[in-house]
Amino acid sequence: MKKLLHLLLVGIFLTIISCKSQGLPESEKEILLKLIDKRLSVAPLVAKSKWNTKAPIDDPAREKVILDGVQAKAKKMVVDENFARDFFQAQFEGGKIVQRQLHNQWKGENQGLFDTSPDLAHEVRPILDSLTPQLLMELKKIKPNSCDTHSLKKLNRDARKIINPIFNDQVVETVIKPIKNYCKSH
Numbered sequence: 001m002k003k004l005l006h007l008l009l010v011g012i013f014l015t016i017i018s019c020k021s022q023g024l025p026e027s028e029k030e031i032l033l034k035l036i037d038k039r040l041s042v043a044p045l046v047a048k049s050k051w052n053t054k055a056p057i058d059d060p061a062r063e064k065v066i067l068d069g070v071q072a073k074a075k076k077m078v079v080d081e082n083f084a085r086d087f088f089q090a091q092f093e094g095g096k097i098v099q100r101q102l103h104n105q106w107k108g109e110n111q112g113l114f115d116t117s118p119d120l121a122h123e124v125r126p127i128l129d130s131l132t133p134q135l136l137m138e139l140k141k142i143k144p145n146s147c148d149t150h151s152l153k154k155l156n157r158d159a160r161k162i163i164n165p166i167f168n169d170q171v172v173e174t175v176i177k178p179i180k181n182y183c184k185s186h
């Protein structure tokens, strides 16, 4: 009888543990989503700077520099390199949606040059660069094949709660997609 009870308790304990390891751990997910939000919040500064200098929103050369650096860092940190590249490419795409929306809005408002705007190379890009290693550290904590339908839905809800409402659903969906893909199947 005692043995049976013991087995039952072990069973319950293992079930709890396996349920908890399903999907992304709550606190880590929150840190990652906050960092994604922080990176997105730089996009309006980029947009303002590019509006004044008339630089194109798309900068493939800059993207390549970041992605090559990301890949090298990911390798050192033992983070899946393809996942890391996909993730950062998605962050660029999300940021570019925000930049395009703002430029369209400013065009519609006949906005002239802003009196002041941040310097892209010296003020804005360093903020983005400082977030890269922090984001990679969080990506390392995500386990492939650990998300079921429930945890993926929860990730959508949490992302919508944590990421600033000024960024629309298309932006949010874009920036979290690689996490879902990696967590879902690998």
Ligand SMILES: O=C(O)C(=O)C[C@]1(C(=O)O)C=C[C@@H](O)C=C1
Binding pocket: 046, 057, 058, 059, 060, 062, 063, 066, 091, 092, 095, 096, 125, 128
């Ligand atoms: O640095 C820039 O020029 C940006 O526009 C920012 C950013 C990024 O998110 O890192 C986004 C789009 C560009 O294609 C390159 C990089």
